[in-house]
Amino acid sequence: MLKSDVGDARRLRLVSLHEMVSLDPNTRLSDSSAATPVLKLICPNLVRLDHEMQIQPELASAWRVSDDQCVYRFILREGLRFHDGSAVDARSVVWNFERILDSRTGSVLPRDFEPLRAVRALNDHEVVFELHRPWPAFLHHLAGRCHLVADTALQPCGAGAFRLVEWVRGSHLRLQRFADYWNADDIHVDELLVTWAPDGGARTRLIESGDFDVMEVVPAAEAGRLRDAGLAAITHARSSTRLTLAMNCRRPPFDDPERRRAVARALDRQALVERYAGPHGRATSAVWGEDHAPVPAEAARPAGDRSSAAGGSEILQGVMTRVSPMPAVAGDVGAMLEPLGLRLDMRGYDDPPWWPMVYCDTDWQIAFQGMGTRAHADMLFSREFCTGGSFNSTGYSNPALDELVAQARHAVDPVERDRLYAAAQEILARDVPVIVLYGSDTLAGTRPGVSGFRAHPLSYWDLAGVRVDDAGLSATRKT
Template sequence: MRLHLLFNHEPISLAPNTHEGDSSSATVILKLACPSLLRLDPAMRPQPDLAESWRVSDGHRIFDFTLRPGLTFHNGRALEAEAAAACFHRIFDPRVQSPLQGDFAGLEAVEATGRLTLRFRFAEPHLAFLPALAWRCFLADDVAVQPVGAGPYEVLEWRRGSHLRLRKFPGHYAAHRFAAEELVIRFAPRAADRIAAIEAGAADIIETLPAGAAADLVARGLVQALVANSPRKTVIAFRTTEPPFDDPRMRQAVAHALDLEAIRARHLGDRGRLVVGVLPEDDPWAEKLEPLPFDPDRARALVREAGHGDGVRVQVSTTAMPPVPGVAAQVAAGLAAIGIELDLRHYWDPPWWPAVYLQGGWQMAIQGASARPHPHILFQRDLCTGGAFNAGGYSNPRLDTLVAEARRSADPARQRETYAEAQRLVHAELPVLPLYAADVLAGARPGLRGFRPHPLGYVELEDVRLRETGEDAAAFP
């Protein structure tokens, strides 16, 4: 059986554990080819993957893993503890500059303690290590061109601008659970192209259904719509190191000028949730915060106080991926009413957003933010000083201290309160303004069984089968 997968964006790289490969577009593929020791289930709980068990000791300073016996990389090399340790040593090679270095802050050593046993030793407790390990960390052999992992599928061909082809790896520990012998992955960032592929019967699984067309496609019997509640967000990010948004009053003015409920209702309906702070209110770590009220008069007063009473024009980078262009237009109208004119610059992902924004020139960005499975990862990457995804340059030593304290706190009540204080601080200073959190809205061909979307956007293919097992989707148009 061959499965045809339709993903949003072609990645710029499939190099595991690198800046270029650390994106949602690469992750959805790397999860199939290069899984980690652990995986995250839909409730964000770590579960066994290449490691069959683990043990935490010394107050969350020592993490011992036992690998499954008989693992091999796709090239036939044995995946035992020494080879696994080498993967993590590469992450900390200064030539790689992996964003995982921040996720694994305080890691002192990774060593094989036996043929199949691996130990991680931290200088201080790291309470978020397991979700960080399971999220976007990949075990791969040392290759230069394409990933060679130990996953259920191996990459055979990447024809850039066209497709990726993956083949089932019979040496995977759970190969019997993967029915598809081959995967063909194509990319369609534009909604019209995804709709055309669905109408042609050319896609078995669609990473993201076009929201505006989903109901019609379902009613016509062309697709199943599958939803997963997700913490992923669309945000306004401010360049806090340059005028005008180096002044917190201007960031607050933007928040007061926008009717966020109207934006959510117009563009997402019941598939979106408001976010006050940095976490959706249904997130288990979320602190209940008071939203800044929709108050254009207050917004105009703040703009005047900040010295921009005659108006100001700002450059905005924003993805062209729907519904963000419509959201950006609504944001532009709201800000024009208080004297902030937006010069909107649209682009297609990838390259993913830091690569675009760090080219300079932008003062505000309107962009989807990938789901983070734990507050440590969100704060460390997006908001702490020097974070890998902190393209706006926000820096607050108090926030850095809070995030470090929460990471090493073994007292659940103290850890929760520390993350709560961090949320209150960010909500007060507004380096980012979340617009809404959006559910994962995936699609599956009628007749396909067993597929369920994941809150983190993964495409998991265990026990996925077509009802007509001998029938593939039509050739891609």
């Protein structure tokens, strides 16, 4: 049984998909879908994204943008404190960005913040960001995987609603309410206990037993039954999450775009979405938003043309995370590729270390990967598909796409920006470095007696206004 420093007072048990590698903010190892929701509670930034994906004030109470959209002036809230008691002032914001942009910190953010020219403190409560050129995605980058922390070696130490008090690797995280948070009156949970359940069956059993308060990801195939049985209230949000099949463009056979296109044509993605996402999923070839271009329809080369031996099969070295439903999806995709003379030799990994030590740092030919949520298309395209992008593990490179994404980054007119991203997606649909198997909504669940929790499009855990009634306070999570 897990003991609590605050007794049974207002404890919330949240079951997440999987453990993170690191919680050191703004570093490569913490730039993940597992660490980000936790870091958002501990060390938020000047602004945040609400459930409607609108920018809202967070540690800044207000901001102004110059007419040329190259200068952002933020006003910090009065009396802000980090968890170590130090003041959150303009100089601490400047220090954070000096640290983020220093190549020695191991961050992927310097490339994201390439348009940033300078950060200056005007006084204790006002900080100015100067850009080389207009950059409409700037606020979304602040609200995304970028965090403000105190100048201390003990991290994470932020100014968020909760502070980290315990991390037992392989078991749980324990966070406690921070009384000096600027919006503390709207936080009704004293302690947050985070555990992990990568397997969909395990998540379903936790819901059936009532041994949870919030389930980060409810298995889509079970959501209706669990809701109808009164075991969980289901909350969902439209999301940019995609389950993808990535192909290594640097080595055979997928250094040949035609081989990648043949794989794309062989897959019945509608069957995959129906089997694994149901009404909360969609078959799509778009990496962002709605479809802009179909999968190329040219006839596939006969499988025998490229088999490794006459009448034989070509064996592909594949990797995947063991987080469900990935292993089952990989099995179905493997069966769909057999008529092409392709056979998958898969290796499954726990997550961590799937990201980044396996997906980014090892050699493979084909990989099943969840393309995580992004706050803005600028992040997705520049990280995943531009030459040398921090998440571009396929090695894909196309100068025409790089140029479109660079133009879109500074396009002030949203119609023109959408046109540029649509053109970029048309290139991706032809080149197919990754195949979107299906898109899915964020699908979360809450135990009866928990109120106020809503699924977030970015899978953040917004606990403002969330309450747990007395019926669940005495329950503890068995480990």
